[in-house]
Amino acid sequence: xxxxxxxxxxxxxxxxxxxxxxxxxxxxxxxxxxxxxxxxxxxxxxxxxxxxxxxxxxxxxxxxxxxxxxxxxxxxxxxxxxxxxxxxxxxxxxxxxxxxxxxxxxxxxxxxxxxxxxxxxxxxxxxxxxxxxxxxxxxxxxxxxxxxxxxxxxxxxxxxxxxxxxx
Numbered sequence: 001x002x003x004x005x006x007x008x009x010x011x012x013x014x015x016x017x018x019x020x021x022x023x024x025x026x027x028x029x030x031x032x033x034x035x036x037x038x039x040x041x042x043x044x045x046x047x048x049x050x051x052x053x054x055x056x057x058x059x060x061x062x063x064x065x066x067x068x069x070x071x072x073x074x075x076x077x078x079x080x081x082x083x084x085x086x087x088x089x090x091x092x093x094x095x096x097x098x099x100x101x102x103x104x105x106x107x108x109x110x111x112x113x114x115x116x117x118x119x120x121x122x123x124x125x126x127x128x129x130x131x132x133x134x135x136x137x138x139x140x141x142x143x144x145x146x147x148x149x150x151x152x153x154x155x156x157x158x159x160x161x162x163x164x165x166x167x
Contacts, residue, residue, distance in 0.1 A: 082134030
């Protein structure tokens with residue numbers, strides 16, 4: 001990979017609270033959010049806000065800034081979706097924050113097909129249930145869940161970003 005290949009190197013545009021704000025906005029919007037049969041939105045909002053900031057900061061602090069872009073994106077999804085910090089909307093939260101990071105790092109997003117995104121999300125749900133739980137110590141491991149997201153980002157990122165990781 002060339003030295004000037006695009007990568008996410010600056011994560012200063014997000015904080016632990018951004019995860020919580022984004023997930024709360026999905027909860028409070030009209031979008032589907034599974035609060036469960038016996039919980040209120042207010043109770044779930046409290047659950048969101050008691051997630052440890054230190055755990056969310058670890059996602060940011062341990063992010064692999066030297067990895068190729070396609071791998072960075074897949075690893076980000078692995079960390080946020082795999083650890084499953086919130087009751088629901090972990091995939092939506094991870095994608096929204098990743099898009100923010102890409103934009104803030106001057107990386108063109110390209111168009112991410114909604115159908116391809118739903119397919120990856122569905123496969124991600126299946127794989128996540130079949131693998132050992134992702135922990136704070138395994139946030140950025142390359143396993144089957146990572147592979148789901150690696151295939152996705154190879155499909156949706158602009159080809160020049162994918163090409164610069166192939167040797």
